Amino acid sequence: MSENILDLFVIGGGINGAGIARDAAGRGLSVMMCEKDxxxxxxxxxxxxxxxxxxxxxxxxxxxxxxxxxIEREVLLRAAPHIIWPMRFVLPHSPSDRPAWLVRLGLFLYDHLGGRNKLPGTRSLDLLRDPEGAPILDRYQKGFEYSDCWVDDARLVALNALDAAERGATILTRTRCVAAKRTPGAWEITLENTRSGEQRQVRARVLVNAAGPWVLDIVNQVTHSQSHRSVRLVKGSHIIVPKFWEGQQAYLVQNHDKRVIFINPYEGDKALIGTTDIAWQGDADSVCADEGEQQYLIDAVNRYFKVKLTAEDVITRFSGVRPLFDDGKGNPSAVTRDYVFDLDEQQQLPLLHVFGGKITTFRKLAEHALQKLAPFFPQMGPDWTRDATLPGGEIPDADFETFLQSLKEQYPWLPAPLRKHYARLYGARLPQLLGEAQTLDDLGQHFGGLLYEAEARYLVEKEWAQQTDDILYRRTKHYLHLTPAQQQGFDHWFSRTYVTLSPEPLRALAR
Structure with a gap:
């Protein structure tokens, strides 16, 4: 085996690409992953x-x-209890939409299909008497409560990339794959640094295309290969407003068009409301939430809740493009959220295209991808991720509240909100962030909210943060808790401190 040929090269630094890179590195393969942003x-x-x-x-x-x-819901809950935690969802019943018997049947299947162990089951609610019904209009008298889990999605990706790197993978951000061609014995892959324009070539035995909404761009423009699969781009938009109910429960409401809308507690004092499902024909890089979608979500909430939202309540909104496998369904809401692989084995140099998928099933998708590639790597290790924790998830018995209490004893000088913020994002890796700090002053400059210099430096040094938005919007959600002036102050500090990292703010989520 030539030392300068990688086993596996992964295109795409979203959840599927990072999950595949992590799984492959943990099996002993040499892995490189690139992400254009x-x-x-x-x-x-x-x-x-x-x-x-x-x-x-x-x-x-x-x-x-x-x-x-x-099944994956509980696997992930054990793997990363700091960024994934249980949440109860209240579903007010609307007789004019789905009948009660159908909702009960769905919730019964939901409780029993996956062998639920850790999460409590469904219960019926009297919305006129139970406290969960207090914010709901009195016309809705019956409801149900069931369990699912919350996740910090962007941190889930970062932790998979971090675990991959710690197992030997090379992670390249802001690096575009501009060409890939089969040559004798290996793929020759041309990469371009999107900041400097510098190009380089690497060689790999197997190429994985996990580019999400750009999967067909890689098929057509980069590898010049063929695939009989098709992808359906569906835009999903969310709005963030001040939280308008008491308690930690979330709500799920049925809309007139049969779609369901989630109203979830978010970042302590806010609510995240979504999502829409709209076919998207444009450039995935330019997607944005529009006024019509915002009003659609506001109307769905106002149909059920006593508090009436208006456009003035919207703090910000964001939109993403879901790259769904096109199964021919006309209704975007009916298009499958399942994943499909397309394996091109020409010249014994495999190219695996990944279509579809969702956050919850990323680990299983990655495991299935490596199983599909197993014939090309007879010496690679077995499946391993089901029982493995993600970085920071090494919490005894996955008991976050007990872990949080232990941090109070270990770091009594940390204010409770800051201690919880660090615990939620970094879990058992918190000592690496704090280092030798023993006072708040030891954390360096305070930029407002819960953002201190020590955290910013940690994210640059350990988690590939190169721009202020990498920190404020993705590694954390500090942007929701800082004033414009405070964000500008952080921008100025970052640009002075990390001159070579191109800190021009993108503000991509808040378009």
């Missing part, structure tokens, strides 16, 4: 932030996908 800058940071089975997918008879997602 920042990790999770596309679809994987613009989701509804849920690890869930997909209750509404049962209506489309997606039983295999729902079962796999429900």
């Amino acid at each position: 920042d990790l999770a800058q596309g679809t994987s940071s613009r989701s509804g932030k849920l690890v869930h089975g997909g209750l509404r997918y049962l209506e489309y008879y997606e039983f295999r996908l729902v079962r796999e997602a429900l």
